[in-house]
Amino acid sequence: MSILVNDNYNNLEKNYLFSNIAKKVNAYVAANPDKKVIRLGIGDVTLPLTKTVIEAMHKAVDEMADQSTFRGYAPETGYDFTIKAVQNHYASFGVELASNEVFISDGAKSDCGNITDIFGDNEILIPDPVYPVYMDSNIMCGRKINLVDANQENGFLPMPAGVEKKSYIIYICSPNNPTGAAYTTAQLKEWVDFANETDSIIIYDSAYEAFIKEDYPRSIFAVEGARTCAIEICSLSKTAGFTGTRMGWTIVPAQLVRSNTELNPMWNRRQSTKFNGVPYIVQRAGEAALSEQGYAECQENIAYYMENAKMIADVLDEKGIWYTGGINSPYIWLKCPNGMGSWEFFDYLLNELQIVGTPGAGFGKQGEGYFRLTSFGSHEATAEAVERIRKTL
Amino acid sequence: MSILVNDNYNNLEKNYLFSNIAKKVNAYVAANPDKKVIRLGIGDVTLPLTKTVIEAMHKAVDEMADQSTFRGYAPETGYDFTIKAVQNHYASFGVELASNEVFISDGAKSDCGNITDIFGDNEILIPDPVYPVYMDSNIMCGRKINLVDANQENGFLPMPAGVEKKSYIIYICSPNNPTGAAYTTAQLKEWVDFANETDSIIIYDSAYEAFIKEDYPRSIFAVEGARTCAIEICSLSKTAGFTGTRMGWTIVPAQLVRSNTELNPMWNRRQSTKFNGVPYIVQRAGEAALSEQGYAECQENIAYYMENAKMIADVLDEKGIWYTGGINSPYIWLKCPNGMGSWEFFDYLLNELQIVGTPGAGFGKQGEGYFRLTSFGSHEATAEAVERIRKTL
Numbered sequence: 001m002s003i004l005v006n007d008n009y010n011n012l013e014k015n016y017l018f019s020n021i022a023k024k025v026n027a028y029v030a031a032n033p034d035k036k037v038i039r040l041g042i043g044d045v046t047l048p049l050t051k052t053v054i055e056a057m058h059k060a061v062d063e064m065a066d067q068s069t070f071r072g073y074a075p076e077t078g079y080d081f082t083i084k085a086v087q088n089h090y091a092s093f094g095v096e097l098a099s100n101e102v103f104i105s106d107g108a109k110s111d112c113g114n115i116t117d118i119f120g121d122n123e124i125l126i127p128d129p130v131y132p133v134y135m136d137s138n139i140m141c142g143r144k145i146n147l148v149d150a151n152q153e154n155g156f157l158p159m160p161a162g163v164e165k166k167s168y169i170i171y172i173c174s175p176n177n178p179t180g181a182a183y184t185t186a187q188l189k190e191w192v193d194f195a196n197e198t199d200s201i202i203i204y205d206s207a208y209e210a211f212i213k214e215d216y217p218r219s220i221f222a223v224e225g226a227r228t229c230a231i232e233i234c235s236l237s238k239t240a241g242f243t244g245t246r247m248g249w250t251i252v253p254a255q256l257v258r259s260n261t262e263l264n265p266m267w268n269r270r271q272s273t274k275f276n277g278v279p280y281i282v283q284r285a286g287e288a289a290l291s292e293q294g295y296a297e298c299q300e301n302i303a304y305y306m307e308n309a310k311m312i313a314d315v316l317d318e319k320g321i322w323y324t325g326g327i328n329s330p331y332i333w334l335k336c337p338n339g340m341g342s343w344e345f346f347d348y349l350l351n352e353l354q355i356v357g358t359p360g361a362g363f364g365k366q367g368e369g370y371f372r373l374t375s376f377g378s379h380e381a382t383a384e385a386v387e388r389i390r391k392t393l
Numbered sequence: 394m395s396i397l398v399n400d401n402y403n404n405l406e407k408n409y410l411f412s413n414i415a416k417k418v419n420a421y422v423a424a425n426p427d428k429k430v431i432r433l434g435i436g437d438v439t440l441p442l443t444k445t446v447i448e449a450m451h452k453a454v455d456e457m458a459d460q461s462t463f464r465g466y467a468p469e470t471g472y473d474f475t476i477k478a479v480q481n482h483y484a485s486f487g488v489e490l491a492s493n494e495v496f497i498s499d500g501a502k503s504d505c506g507n508i509t510d511i512f513g514d515n516e517i518l519i520p521d522p523v524y525p526v527y528m529d530s531n532i533m534c535g536r537k538i539n540l541v542d543a544n545q546e547n548g549f550l551p552m553p554a555g556v557e558k559k560s561y562i563i564y565i566c567s568p569n570n571p572t573g574a575a576y577t578t579a580q581l582k583e584w585v586d587f588a589n590e591t592d593s594i595i596i597y598d599s600a601y602e603a604f605i606k607e608d609y610p611r612s613i614f615a616v617e618g619a620r621t622c623a624i625e626i627c628s629l630s631k632t633a634g635f636t637g638t639r640m641g642w643t644i645v646p647a648q649l650v651r652s653n654t655e656l657n658p659m660w661n662r663r664q665s666t667k668f669n670g671v672p673y674i675v676q677r678a679g680e681a682a683l684s685e686q687g688y689a690e691c692q693e694n695i696a697y698y699m700e701n702a703k704m705i706a707d708v709l710d711e712k713g714i715w716y717t718g719g720i721n722s723p724y725i726w727l728k729c730p731n732g733m734g735s736w737e738f739f740d741y742l743l744n745e746l747q748i749v750g751t752p753g754a755g756f757g758k759q760g761e762g763y764f765r766l767t768s769f770g771s772h773e774a775t776a777e778a779v780e781r782i783r784k785t786l
Contacts, residue, residue, distance in 0.1 A: 001559065001560050001591065001592055002560055002592040002651055002652050003512065003513075003515050003560045003561075003562065003592055003593060003594050003651040003652065004512065004513030004514060004515055004651075004652055005511060005512060005513055005651055005652045005654045005656065005659065006510060006511050006512055006513055006659070007513065007652070007654075009511070009654075009659055009662060012662065044465035044466050045465055046460070046463070046465070047460065047463070048457060048458050048459055048460045048463040049457045049458055049463070051458075054454060054455075054457065054458040057454045057457075057674070058451060058454055061447060061450045061451055061454060062447075064441060064442045064447065064450075064637070064638065065441050065442055065444075065447040066441055067439070067440065067441045070439070070440070070441040070442070070634075070637075071637040072437035072438055072439070072634075072636040072637045073437050073636045073637060074637055106499055106668075106669070107669050109667065109668065109669040110667060110668055110669065112667075113666055113667025113668070114507075114667060117399060117533065118398060118399050118402070119396065119397065119398060119399055120396075120397030120398055120399055120400065121397060122396050122397055133666060133667070136666045137666055137667060140510065140663070140666065166394065167394050167395055167396045168396075169396065198394065199394055199395040199396055200396060201396050241463075241465075243465040243466045243669075244457070244463075244464040244465045244466060244467055244670075244672065244673045245457070245672050245673070245674070246669065246670070246671070246672045258395055258396040258397075258398055259395050259396065259397055259398045259400070261398045261400075261402075263398065266398065266399070266402055269402060269405065270533070273506055273526060273529045273530055273533065274502065274503060274505075274506025274507060274526070274530060275499075275502065275503055275506070276499070276500050276502040276503065276636075276639065277637075277639070278639070279637065279638050279639045279672065279675055280637045280638070281450070281638070281674065281675075282672055282674075282675075
């Protein structure tokens with residue numbers, strides 16, 4: 001007689017990636033206190049919140065101080081003004097959403113994890129390498145996980161051709177974390193057609209959509225047929241520097257039906273039961289970030305990061321090192337030179353050039369031999385790192 | 394071939410309680426535009442955030458505007474300063490917690506819902522009437538639910554005597570929502586002993602602990618033996634008026650083991666995988682609310698609400714109407730006079746006295762014939778409602 005725990009947790013692997021990196025860097029710094037280490041492994045934004053967002057938050061804080069404007073419980077799925085701001089954002093790239101299709105949340109990671117709640121025991125299809133939450137949240141509920149290989153041959157953009165035709169929950173992240181590769185509309189259409197044909201569901205993570213510069217889709221709902229097979233999860237974390245401010249959203253189209261059940265009211269019920277809404281102050285911040293002026297400021301910050309990406313891409317081009325990303329994404333995913341493994345190259349960069357990056361092997365088996373650099377550093381630090389690579393590598 | 398949905402959702406009942414109330418009130422107001430309706434059904438705070446909290450938030454917003462003080466991703470389980478503030482709060486009533494036992498979250502509702510993730514297929518024990526989230530979140534994962542009756546005989550504080558000895562997940566809310574009744578230390582000790590004996594787990598919801606005036610336990614961990622059988626979920630929603638600001642926490646003791654598994658690292662893994670932390674600004678607000686000055690201000694607001702509760706309790710005493718709550722809780726739970734049913738009394742109060750309350754039947758079968766009034770209104774409105782009751786009931 002005892003309470004049973006969720007023993008699927010036993011199947012989780014401990015993720016030592018970032019703690020191993022920290023250990024190696026700390027040891028190097030302790031042994032070489034005079035050396036200047038530059039961190040290009042950061043997956044977090046570094047520029048502060050923009051002026052429009054800050055003003056909106058100060059105003060909202062003042063409203064919370066006055067009984068006549070104080071706000072208590074928010075609607076669990078978001079204030080009308082926040083939902084409207086998201087609708088307007090999507091309309092700016094040609095995607096029309098109904099207000100009850102937009103669910104405001106505290107971020108993409110929560111929604112990616114919690115979306116498993118509304119599904120039964122399905123098989124999962126996940127690209128390798130990938131953002132670890134897709135994998136871990138499904139291991140936690142005991143789902144059978146199928147990996148689809150991303151590799152240099154497919155430009156780290158795996159396609160459905162060759163995948164066994166079954167119903168899956170399919171995870172797609174575009175522009176991709178960690179590879180920075182982005183699907184074209186034609187490529188996404190293949191996935192949408194596959195999902196509709198097999199009665200699958202696509203969980204589409206568009207957290208990096210604001211970095212898209214070229215004519216790539218900003219939302220899966222820009223692709224014909226997606227409203228009958230896809231759920232989209234997005235966030236202001238990278239768009240507006242909200243990693244420590246926390247606002248995102250999930251789109252569940254009204255037309256999305258599986259096993260004779262509409263998924264939109266299911267997600268509504270899930271969120272209304274297990275979530276109590278995003279802070280009023282944060283929703284005002286989100287509204288501001290998506291306003292015309294606010295979004296222009298966000299784009300200035302993104303342009304700053306993308307100048308870093310350009311510097312990194314240029315030196316890799318000079319050296320003839322294969323990479324993807326860095327155009328529609330803050331991430332550059334490169335093949336380790338001279339046949340080095342991911343951790344071997346990590347050690348080389350740290351010890352010889354005092355540059356810290358992220359070993360691709362940490363994101364899945366197919367990441368072995370690859371390496372992630374990010375553009376979230378300062379211009380000065382990135383330029384110095386690039387100069388070291390130019391001289392030494 | 395199709396994706397399976399979580400068909401446990403089919404077993405959820407739609408909760409029409411608050412929408413039915415709104416419909417009836419709106420119809421009455423439309424038909425009687427000259428009548429002044431007073432709302433004593435509010436389950437939300439109405440006083441604004443306090444000065445210390447507001448100042449802390451403005452300061453944190455300014456920090457987010459400056460690159461040198463900007464904060465990106467927070468630790469998923471909370472900043473050290475927030476955890477320290479919670480530890481100090483518990484120490485103020487004699488409960489010592491280790492820092493890794495405190496998990497900062499966006500509120501009690503999220504944690505109550507999400508805690509089901511770490512358990513297997515256990516039987517559930519829930520008092521009736523009760524806060525609907527305990528029930529619904531367990532229906533969503535297909536658990537067998539056993540109800541234990543709260544009623545006038547047990548003072549709406551059901552005890553384990555008579556409960557079949559099996560392993561359960563036991564939900565206890567004290568002071569209780571909706572009844573306002575609070576367990577003594579001796580009563581909670583009986584539940585703790587029952588849980589340890591049966592290898593059960595208590596999920597203890599202490600969201601109203603700051604309202605406790607008498608010598609009742611503020612935390613289940615004030616009760617001997619609780620560290621081997623209980624998880625506590627708390628929130629600043631009612632303590633500090635954070636219903637629209639969103640911060641709470643869950644305590645999972647290091648000693649809590651079931652099925653040879655430590656639950657503390659499981660909850661840590663759940664939160665690290667499916668949650669990305671509470672906004673920096675909100676954590677600074679929470680720290681401020683729990684500071685000496687901040688908490689004194691919160692207690693002033695609580696004292697204001699409790700003056701309302703006293704007014705309501707006094708008139709019920711005068712009328713000889715049975716009730717519980719109103720001393721260690723903002724809620725008063727009364728027996729409908731003259732044998733009226735919950736909705737019958739609702740209609741009577743609305744039509745004859747123009748007072749809105751909440752029918753007890755909305756919180757479970759055992760709530761039939763009872764009624765909830767709350768102290769979250771203004772002094773003026775509460776005094777007028779009380780005067781109407783005094784004259785007419």
